[in-house]
Amino acid sequence: MATFEFDGGRTIELRIPAKPEYITLCRLALTGLGQLREIGDDTMADLKLALTEAVSNSVRHAYGPDGDGSVGVRYELHPDRLGIEVVDDGAGFDPNDPSERDAMSGDDLTEGGLGIAIIKSIADEFDLHSQPGVRGSTLRFVKRLA
Secondary structure, three states: OEEEEEOOEEEEEEEEEOOHHHHHHHHHHHHHHOOOOOOOHHHHHHHHHHHHHHHHHHHHHOOOOOOOOEEEEEEEEOOOEEEEEEEEOOOOOOOOOHHHHHHOOOOOOOOOOOHHHHHHHHOOEEEEEEOOOOOOEEEEEEEEOO
């Protein structure tokens, strides 16, 4: 894990194996950021849920049942916002295809379910880049902090 200063903020980068048991590490890193800047309990709970959904989607769908790959998480803490980016090098998908979205709604991991819809409802900004047949997906969301 590395910390970088930029634009009045901090960036933390974490890479985990694409296995469910490592999702907790992503949540712990987020909790640590809460020590650098006051983030309300409700906002932190929302951010943990959104992060868990984003990382779970990569763990569950990017690499198939083997989970032979990794997931990168980048946290960007600024005075007025927190941005989180989740990146994998697994199989891409079409986020506009309803059958692809339905496939992302499994419930075999802790927070599983309507992952993308949950993240969109929590985030102030949301961006998802993925394509079928192209390796890798990037999901980014930003939450403005009071």
